[in-house]
Amino acid sequence: xxxxxxxxxxxxxxxxxxxxxxxxxxxxxxxxxxxxxxxxxxxxxxxxxxxxxxxxxxxxxxxxxxxxxxxxxxxxxxxxxxxxxxxxxxxxxxxxxxxxxxxxxxxxxxxxxxxxxxxxxxxxxxxxxxxxxxxxxxxxxxxxxxxxxxxxxxxxxxxxxxxxxxxxxxxxxxxxxxxxxxxxxxxxxxxxxxxxxxxxxxxxxxxxxxxxxxxxxxxxxxxxxxxxxxxxxxxxxxxxxxxxxxxxxxxxxxxxxxxxxxxxxxxxxxxxxxxxxxxxxxxxxxxxxxxxxxxxxxxxxxxxxxxxxxxxxxxxxxxxxxxxxxxxxxxxxxxxxxxxxxxxxxxxxxxxxxxxxxxxxxxxxxxxxxxxxxxxxxxxxxxxxxxxxxxxxxxxxxxxxxxxxxxxxxxxxxxxxxxxxxxxxxxxxxxxxxxxxxxxxxxxxxxxxxxxxxxxxxxxxxxxxxxxxxxxxxxxxxxxxxxxxxxxxxxxxxxxxxxxxxxxxxxxxxxxxxxxxxxxxxxxxxxxxxxxxxxxxxxxxxxxxxxxxxxxxxx
Amino acid sequence: xxxxxxxxxxxxxxxxxxxxxxxxxxxxxxxxxxxxxxxxxxxxxxxxxxxxxxxxxxxxxxxxxxxxxxxxxxxxxxxxxxxxxxxxxxxxxxxxxxxxxxxxxxxxxxxxxxxxxxxxxxxxxxxxxxxxxxxxxxxxxxxxxxxxxxxxxxxxxxxxxxxxxxxxxxxxxxxxxxxxxxxxxxxxxxxxxxxxxxxxxx
Numbered sequence: 001x002x003x004x005x006x007x008x009x010x011x012x013x014x015x016x017x018x019x020x021x022x023x024x025x026x027x028x029x030x031x032x033x034x035x036x037x038x039x040x041x042x043x044x045x046x047x048x049x050x051x052x053x054x055x056x057x058x059x060x061x062x063x064x065x066x067x068x069x070x071x072x073x074x075x076x077x078x079x080x081x082x083x084x085x086x087x088x089x090x091x092x093x094x095x096x097x098x099x100x101x102x103x104x105x106x107x108x109x110x111x112x113x114x115x116x117x118x119x120x121x122x123x124x125x126x127x128x129x130x131x132x133x134x135x136x137x138x139x140x141x142x143x144x145x146x147x148x149x150x151x152x153x154x155x156x157x158x159x160x161x162x163x164x165x166x167x168x169x170x171x172x173x174x175x176x177x178x179x180x181x182x183x184x185x186x187x188x189x190x191x192x193x194x195x196x197x198x199x200x201x202x203x204x205x206x207x208x209x210x211x212x213x214x215x216x217x218x219x220x221x222x223x224x225x226x227x228x229x230x231x232x233x234x235x236x237x238x239x240x241x242x243x244x245x246x247x248x249x250x251x252x253x254x255x256x257x258x259x260x261x262x263x264x265x266x267x268x269x270x271x272x273x274x275x276x277x278x279x280x281x282x283x284x285x286x287x288x289x290x291x292x293x294x295x296x297x298x299x300x301x302x303x304x305x306x307x308x309x310x311x312x313x314x315x316x317x318x319x320x321x322x323x324x325x326x327x328x329x330x331x332x333x334x335x336x337x338x339x340x341x342x343x344x345x346x347x348x349x350x351x352x353x354x355x356x357x358x359x360x361x362x363x364x365x366x367x368x369x370x371x372x373x374x375x376x377x378x379x380x381x382x383x384x385x386x387x388x389x390x391x392x393x394x395x396x397x398x399x400x401x402x403x404x405x406x407x408x409x410x411x412x413x414x415x416x417x418x419x420x421x422x423x424x425x426x427x428x429x430x431x432x433x434x435x436x437x438x439x440x441x442x443x444x445x446x447x448x449x450x451x452x453x454x455x456x457x458x459x460x461x462x463x464x465x466x467x468x469x470x471x472x473x474x475x476x477x478x479x480x481x482x483x484x485x486x487x488x489x490x491x492x493x494x495x496x497x498x499x500x501x502x503x504x505x506x507x508x509x510x511x512x513x514x515x516x517x518x519x520x521x522x523x524x525x526x527x528x529x530x531x532x533x534x535x536x537x538x539x540x541x542x543x544x545x546x547x548x549x550x551x552x553x554x555x
Numbered sequence: 556x557x558x559x560x561x562x563x564x565x566x567x568x569x570x571x572x573x574x575x576x577x578x579x580x581x582x583x584x585x586x587x588x589x590x591x592x593x594x595x596x597x598x599x600x601x602x603x604x605x606x607x608x609x610x611x612x613x614x615x616x617x618x619x620x621x622x623x624x625x626x627x628x629x630x631x632x633x634x635x636x637x638x639x640x641x642x643x644x645x646x647x648x649x650x651x652x653x654x655x656x657x658x659x660x661x662x663x664x665x666x667x668x669x670x671x672x673x674x675x676x677x678x679x680x681x682x683x684x685x686x687x688x689x690x691x692x693x694x695x696x697x698x699x700x701x702x703x704x705x706x707x708x709x710x711x712x713x714x715x716x717x718x719x720x721x722x723x724x725x726x727x728x729x730x731x732x733x734x735x736x737x738x739x740x741x742x743x744x745x746x747x748x749x750x751x752x753x754x755x756x757x
Contacts, residue, residue, distance in 0.1 A: 164611035168728050186720050194727035322605065322614025330611055399640075403719040407638045 012242055012255035016042040017553035018546065019243050019256040020263060021229045021295060024052025025061075025535045026517030027263030028212035029112070030542035030549075034258070035219040036115060037550025042254055043221050044245060046228035046290065051161035051209035053265050053287040053489050053518065053534075058166070059204035060142045060173060060532030061120065061539065063105040072124030074140030078102055084128070084135030088527030092308065097523045100498040101540055108543040109143070116215030117152070118145055118208070123173055127455045128530035129359035138454050142531040144173040148207035150200040152214055159225060160213065161288070162206045164325040165332060170196040170203045182336035183393070183461040185400040208535070227252075232260060232298050232513065238504075240302065240512035258553035259512040261545045262502075263538075266490030266518035267293030268312065277492060279310035280368040281380070284317040284331035284486040291489060295519040299494040302513065305505045307521030309492030313534055314364035316345075317486030318384075318397060321408050331486050332397065334384070335360060338483070339459035341471025342390035344436055345483060347379045350419065350428025352436065354379075355448040357456035357469045361528035367485055383422060384481040385415075385429070387473045393461070397481070410480045418478045433473050443467035489534065491522030500545035514549055516541035556643070557730040558714035561737040563745045564652055567752060569707045572649050573627040575748055576709070585743040587736040590614065597621075601637065606736070608728050615639050634715065641725070643715035652706035709744065713737050 017039035020031045028050075031043045049055070064081035081102045082095075089098060112118045120143035128136040147170055150157035162168075170193060171179070179187050202210060216223070226247065233242040233253060242255040267273040268285035270293040285291070300306070316338065317331040324330060338345055339357035346352055354366040367379045390396065391405050399405050412418035415433060419426035439445045443466030450456060451469030460468030494502040494515045502513040502520075517538035524533055565572065575581050579600065583592045590603040598621040605614045616637040622644075623631035633644040713733055717725035 162610045167610040168724065188721075190721050191723040194723040197724065197727050320613070324605075324612040325610070400720055403640050403721075 011253075013252040014042065015255040015257070016040050017256065017258045018042070018261065018549045019044065019229075019254050019259075020261045020546070021243065022052055022263035022265060022517070022519075023050045023209075023213075023223050024263060024265060024517055024538065025054035025208065025212065026519075026538035026542035027052070027261070028209065028216055028542070029108070029539045030261045030263055030514070030516055030546035031221050032112075032115065032212065032215050032219065033543045033546025034261075034550040035216070035221050035546075037547055039258055039550035039553050041221045042256075043216065043223045044227045044229055044243075044254075045223045045225050046294070047161075047288070048159065048225050049161035050156070050159050050213055050223050050225070051206065052263075053291060054538070055161035055205045055209040056163040056165075056167075056286075056288060057205035057488065057535065058173065058531065059206070059208040060123070060126070060144050060535065061109070061208070062142050062530045062532035062536040063109045064102055064141050065106045066109050066120070066122060066141065066143060067106060068120055068122035068143060069140040072122045072140050074122070074124060074137055076137060076141065080135040080137070082135070084130075084133060085524070085529060087133050087135070088130065088529045089523065089525035090527060092525035093523045096498055097496075100544075101523055101537060104544060105536055105540045108540045111543065112212075112215075112539075116211055116218075118211040118215070120145060121172075121174065123177075123531070125177060125458070126173070126531050127453075127458055129361070129455055129528050129533075131454050137530075141529075144204075145208045145211060146172050147196070147201045147203050148210035150202055150210060153210060153217070156213060156217060156222075157200065159223075160202070160206055160210055162202055163204060164323075164330055166204045167202065167206060168197050169193050170201040172203060180462075182395050182459065183340060183463070185395040186402070229264075229294070229298065232302050234302060238302075238510065240510060256512065256549075258551075259514055259545075259549035261500075261514040261516060261542070261549060262295040262299060262494070262519045263516050263542060264295030264298075264519045265291035266312070266493075267291065267296050268487055268490045269293075274490075277309040278312060278490065280312070280314065280364070281377075281485055282312055282314075282487050282490075284319065284484040286315055286317060286331050286333045286486050286488045288326045289328045290326075291518065295515070296493050299502060299513070299515065299519070302510055303504045303506070304494035304510060304513075305503045305507070306493060307495045308525060309521075311492055311522065311526050312487035312490045313361055313518075313528060315360040315486045315488050316364055316367075317484045318481055319484065320397060320406065331484065333360065333486060333488060334483065336459045337384055337386070337394070337396065337481070338363075339456060339469055340390065340394050340461055341440070341464045341467075341469060342393075342473055343384055343386045343471075344432065344473060345382055345384050346424060346429060346432055347382050348424055349378065350425045350430070350432050352432055352447060353382075355445070355450040355456070356384075357450045357459060358453075359455060359528055364485060364487075367483075380485065381423075382483045383424065384483055385418070385433075385473065386479050386481070388475040388477055389471060391479070396479075405479060411477050413476045413478075415473075415478050418480050422480045422482075424480070437472040437474060440467070440470040440472045443470060445470060489518040491518055491524070491534075493518070493520045495521045496541065498544070499548040500541045501548065512552075514545035516545050556714050556716035557726050557733055558712065559734045559737045560710060560712045561734070561741045562708055562710040563741040564706050564708055565745050565749055566706050567748055568705050569627050569649050569651050571748060571752070572707055572709055572744075575744065576630065576647050576649070577626075582740070582744055585740055585747070587739045607732050608725070613639075615641070617641075640718040641715055641729075642718065643713070645711065645713040648708075648710045648712075650708050652708055709741060711737050711741050
């Protein structure tokens, strides 16, 4: 299937300068950059929708030193950004790549504003995910794109992928923050949101993709939907000169004089690759089920060196039974329930094991803790335990105050009954809740430091005192919501150079092959610098790849 | 409250339609997203449907209570969400079409033979005449009743209303799904009955 082609004279179904595979943030920016560089671009998308994982995301882009930070009064520097990224990458990424990101991402952001309808707004109060670490910032590096009117895409509007969660609530990140989408769900103007929805506005990732797609269309680059690349074609020197793909049930080959850019997303929906590579047990991916490692396999087949393979952008997930997206069970990322007062996460022993309000990537890691004596992972399964005070105040998956909580969430009048119902040790849970309630009254979590960071507060209830993340669990009935190991994508794959070229296992560049986004070895290593670091790195590497490939279209 | 009405005309007597519609077991599987139903009494049942709500698809359990039953004329019912905050209701009404009303009257396109030029023109004409407006649609297609035959209307009205503070947004998501659901049910019933009629040689 992943046959290596070494024919001297390969005849292609079609010839292009640059072939881009995938239409998420990485792929669209790569296509834009290549087209702007004068290349004839073929943009392939195996699904029938444009946008990939980016389209279902929050659509925020993390760019240190971005030109909008000053507008929100946050200063940044190369030294701060690099120092912070070195900490987050945990020694797993060579400095040259971190420097490349810090230096090029701001240029990429300016370039996009110059070349597309995109207009970024710095989010002054959206903190980095470790804001108290050296070089971390309390806001400003994460930028949003506002609302997008899908009518601007004409017939292509129908092909724009939308988030199953945010897709019907067109609000900006700024609005969501000001309105208190999680902590004050009754304050949202639902009538206005309904009007926007009917009028065709989209937000977050769909807005970002809509803008990028508009930029591509304006340059004559139309995604080829339903075309699935299956293998790379190399010449006798090993240079990648094209791709083989299936389209409409038949096989086609597309030549790429400047190169092929893999922007195919991660491998989180491929159980075999997950089992083989990931350090944790990823059972509930949050992305559309199109990220199945096809790009990774293509890169492996031509001898790519691999890196960061055990890592993902982890995210605790909850499941609403019977809720489907793209034909599979939807796994909802939990960004807020665990951060709001009157909630804790416990294991089967009834014990807390993590700062529940910490960023979603890093707070997942204790879920995978391995007890060598028991030869087991004691923190799986795990449950969010909440009380009636939570239900009366906050958004609970699909219900807001005034609505009955979802009937599928186990519920009991006492904590002991709840523990028995779901399989938690009742004594352990009682002791944990008693101790936690003391912390809540004091406003200090002496076990896991929940509610200490400004990041924790961002997803807390600003009106709750003495700590926006800590509230007692004492008012029945009580509820237990199982929390599953999820991820918004994996981030291991082919190693790349400063120009997004793929490196071979022999250390040499595989000429003509590029990677950007979740398909590549992520430069942030195991960490997550801030909101939009996934998309920021993806778009920057897409930009680098597109420019480099276009500049080498003569071969 | 989003409400839609869809009418089909079949070249069948009311009694034939009634015999089919009066037993929900006959047409339940024809509902869009049908997963199952459980009859609890003469007037009550619980339905499980899977339908699109905005961008995702969600399973909804609905308690259906029959509030009005007029033989060969009308069935009214209420709907109450068991796992979602939603309520609504609907009616099936049926009546013999007025004499001469069949030609050009709304019928399910799925049951139509391939129309000739004149019929295609009339088809276009009546589609234009029956202006689609919010909440109500009547599809104008063409058929003429079998010589000496009778035609009957089957009208399905469905309304759904989300509750709670998020109602405006949820209703905005529900609204686009209601009309196709009503059309789908009406057309499937018509197709089934007319196929049965044709199969029987009547």
